[in-house]
Amino acid sequence: MIETAGLTKRYGRVLAVDGVDLAVPEGARYGLLGPNGSGKTTLIRMLLGLVFATSGRISILGRPVPRRLHEVLPDVGAMVEGPAAYGHLSGRANLRLIDGAGKSVRATRRRRIEDTLERVGLGGVDARPVRTYSLGMRQRLGLAAALLRAPRLLVLDEPTNGLDPQGIHEIRELLREVSAAGTTLLLSSHLLAEVEQLCTWVGIMDRGRLVGQDELAALRAPTGRVVLRSPDAERVVALLDGRVVDRDGDRLAVRHPDAAELNAQLVRAGLRVAEIATERRTLEQVVLERTGAGSDRVVRG
Template sequence: MTSRDGTAAVIRTHGVTKVFGSVSAVVDLDLTVRSGDIYGFLGSNGSGKTTTVRCLLGLVLPTSGRIEIFGQEMPKASGAVLERVGALVEGPAAYGHLSGLANLMHLDASGKAPAGPLGGSRRDRRDRATHALGLVGLQSVGRRPVRGYSLGMRQRLGLAAAMLRQPELLILDEPTNGLDPSGIREIRELLGTLHDSGTTILLSSHLLSEVEQLCTRIGLLDRGELVLEQDLAVLRAPTGRVVIVTPDPDRAAALLGGAVEECDGERLVVRARDPGDLNARLVGSGVVVRELGPERRSLEDVVDAHSSRRGQHEVAR
């Protein structure tokens, strides 16, 4: 199974639709996650992201359409496929009276954690659980009962469970929910490290800055429909215009005339082929230039351009 550019496709859906009563949560979804992607699955709350993720994992059956993971049809091949997948969907589940370490060891022993190349003895399970707790920064509280964990700590425990057996594919639904900015940064760095080691990641989120800093490719859901799927580098490529920041916007605009396409305070957007020549022309005419460079669209701009619910995607700072 390959994507259109010849890269192996880890996840592919064909016309997936999910209807709940009179509500179409997902509509005719054709989605492709390639091997090596960090795929940012975007959409406002209620756009169908979690329903899609649950369909991918066989937790919900699609009304119509077909899902393939590692080239095998889901949920028919779920026994073989899910051994290679780690997942965190909605809120992480745990036994409150058990410690974080005991929860992970129980999950590993129950067979609900993805299988892997390591052994299956109690010592092996303890080693895996201890390592996973360390990855998410819970090593110091691993022996405390989970009922005393904060929301952020529970979210970290869910991530540790998803990574117990070094899965080839991670499917994460809002993995930084409940985390403070430093926790978000730590999880972002962890996911980057996992990606560098060869893990393919599908990250469902509505936090645009999180996706923009981490992901290589995005898919945007709007009212259940996939309205955009593209490499982030392509979406954020230079537009062919130049952004100028100057304390002399009126002088700059008068000098450049019709080449100025936008003017907002000290910020001008200019149609120009050569930023270097443009800078020399401004400076040579005595215009102070604070910043000058190619215009690139932000992910927020891209999402707003394709979304019918503008302004409903949170941007974490």
């Protein structure tokens, strides 16, 4: 759906994006992670033709960008940084202007706008002018504009910025619904927890470079350890004879390749197991391993 090769952007002496080879598969929910200032927004702006690359190649929906951008954009919905709107108009009126600027069917415009406002949670408050909207409401309106034409590709820059926990949950569920209907998602964020809950693919940026890119499940590979809780922790330690590598009260980390096999061994020995699971690397661990120290770190929750 999106492919770049050696994509680079310089602003004078500043190398904002450095030789990025991005690959977003069709149908993926791709999370672009990295600290603020790592180049995520600049990369997205190049994909959408908002700034030109210094060098490198971009292909979106199988077409070169920016040369054939006019063919690509009708199938792309986007929200980049703070969504803009006419403050004296309602959200509904803003969406009418956006929809009227394209080639959409006028006869279905009103129904599509109403449906989209309901989907993003603005149906009941839309008589108000946008200048009275909170930051979270403006984010919802920006998302509504991106979704209005049922895009094949949805590109979102920090889509949950300004939303409260309930709003974040609602937008997450909406994006899952959009993805299930066949839309490919590319979203940038510095919130690890949101990306981990929503995305199927992850790219990690640091200081302008793409330092990691893979399916989330592959990045969170098993560590070769099993984590368990047992009220018989002392006896578990004695039974496993040196394979317990970490202990915190009744929580034990055991060097073992198979949680089910270990559980069966403990049960046969008459030991109680309250919880047991194969330990996997967290996304936080993956990101911190691949990004350098800086003043603006990735948010971990």
